[in-house]
Amino acid sequence: MKKIKLLFFSIFLLSFQFSFSQASPDYNGGFKIKFNEDGSKYLRILSWGQFQATYNDNVPDNTSNLSFNVRRARVLMFSQITKKFLLLTHFGLNSVNSSTLDPVGKGDGAQLFMHDVWGQWSLTDAHAVGAGLHYWNGISRLNNQSTLNLLTLDSNRQSWATIGLSDQFARHLGVYFKGKFGKFKYQVAINDAITNGLDTRTPENGGAAVYGGKRILGSKDAGFAYAGYFEYNILDAESNFLPYKVGTYLGTKTIFNIGAGFFTHPSGSVKATQTGDLIGENVSIFAVDAFYDAPLSDNGSAITAYATFQSNNYGEDYLYSAYGTGNMFYTHVGYLLPGAVEKSRFQPYLSYGSNSYDAVSNNRNIFGAGANLYLSGNNSKLTLEYKNQKFVGDATGTVTLQAMIYL
Template identity: 90%
Template sequence: MKKNKLLFFSIFLLSIQLSFSQGSPDYNGGFKIKFNDDGSKYLRILSWGQFQATYNNNVPDNTSNLGFNVRRARVLMFSQITKKFLLLTHFGLNSLSSSSLHPVGKGDGAQLFMHDVWGQWSLTDEHAVGAGLHYWNGISRLNNQSTLNLLTLDNNRQSWATIGLSDQFARHVGIYFKGKFGKFKYQVAINDAITNGLDARTPENGGAAVYGGKRILGSKDAGFAYAGYFEYNILDSESNFLPYKVGTYLGGKKVFNIGAGFFAHPSGSVRATQTGVLKGENISIFAVDAFYDAPIKDNGSAITAYATFQSNNYGEDFRFSAYGTGNMFYAHVGYVVPGDLKKARFQPYLSYGNNSYDAVSDNRNVFGIGGNLYLSGHNSKLTLEYKNEKFEGDAAGTVTLQAMIYL
């Protein structure tokens, strides 16, 4: 028994330092601790880190153009003792930089917090119900995106359409149902919206909507949000065991999916009339998307392509940070250069996003060009990206180099 405990503890410590993913010839399933001979009782541990150096050409005169940060550092664990029950725990930090560090590791900066913790009960082999702090989101594939196997340097920001507004870092506390009928997959959720979101503004008389329905109107009228995503796998079927969507398979599968999703939060926003009467406004977000990933030839080349259109209604003339009532189009495409699967592989890519806002006449346009150098699939890779953003007469360009390891 002591030897088993020592082995478990050693593997756990090692997993915190290293990491894993699609496309690696060396991964072979990662850290999985089996508690019976057939492996049906197990604990699986994943860990990853993303480390960045960024050059920004649009900073104040007294600020350096170059900065370093830990973009993500995470540990995820899930276990099954029987096929009927699953428990998942996910914790870590985001965007740790010199401005969010604390002398003794405290404060409100990017410190450790719980990302996910949910339990799941299987109803049948294909359908399940779960509850907790979860990531079974609606709207689109990118609102369910894994950060382990992205094609681009990072996710399209506006696709995480409720982050910090109705949830905690793209996770809600609630109950979800998920499953599949053949190649058709579904996930729906009923969630308790966050009370104190990022939008802490007070509605101005005759002004735009504010995302603060639960905080201002109360939980009876504005407490719950509803989400769902539905997809059909035309070619190879993807797994829906976990909610984290793969960004690129590097040609490891032949996938063509079409999907549609929604997010609805009744009275999620609040407007004040000219006389100061507060009225709730329903939030509704809808999207359609398509994802294609396939090998081109037997020489290691592959293509990944994704596109989505999203309609955002956060309330009349709502605009906060990068989010606002209006429409969004986003697409990216990547190509894996032919080469030996057991050696380093290169994948250049392009991305483009266009966001319109009802509150202003200008559109936000974001263009990205970059490349991934896979040293061992997604387990160890380098990404270099240039991103240019133009909005309301302002333009910003950033160059980021990221090193990633995951197990």
């Protein structure tokens, strides 16, 4: 009964109409400090916050079904004094809740940390090289997903396929190259893998692989990881000025992209033989995907659709948290209802993901249904989503209402 009440209350909030423009007239590109008349020397500042209330139907008896969460609180800044150089800094908080708060703000969950900090040097107008803690990832579009303009409540977690295993929150420390040849775009990177990843297990004799090659075998054999993503823009061309991929354009462009990407980490995982000898196993992940976003008519309606297939090899019978050796299929589709751009816009969507693992016979199946209410385009919106996940045991259902502001 409580779940039903929360769902109807959330739907009421999303159904309430506001009169804001599709793109805020006060936004005008956001905060940009110009250091010369034509604006070629500048400092650009972005800030956003996502605030959630979640109802979970599968919790212990002594735990409340309802919880509150600051999903993200971020500040991103980048600047150029000439087109030859760019410096980007991105810091913030993630998933701040009652369990991660600290009495005086010093706990691990309450700390600001660097998400990105990199410098970039232009080789030509179309090609560049950069270095630092960066987000120029491989594998797929969703592994390069921006969190400013998501179609769904959040990105598909399994698409961030190395988060915390070889990187810091989907960012690697390394060198990248990026560029374009007409409508063909590329990005490749050589990265120094994290030593103290989330998988702290010790390989068991004759057991499954453990993602801890650099920690266990050392940096000489397992220090570096390699990644790349390649895409072709069949219709309108997207910008690759920054790595953050757009989730939905709300019908303002006609986009149809196909892409393919990879991630490899030689000896990234370790397996122990029956006699205890340690053997490095190569991690290799490959994906193909397609993205479509286009207006459907002159009445303001639009469609956003995405699909990807991903092959995951983390080592023999690897399974840790949501990640494991096997295959993944994921798709989502959203429909922007007709309406005037000077008023709020409503966009229902569906998502589905299925993950198979070599280590077990059960698939992890995730179904989502939700809707976005755009108060001022992607700069201010409400999202209501129901998600059902089933893996091995009983299914878990959550209802989440999120309010977001992006400046």
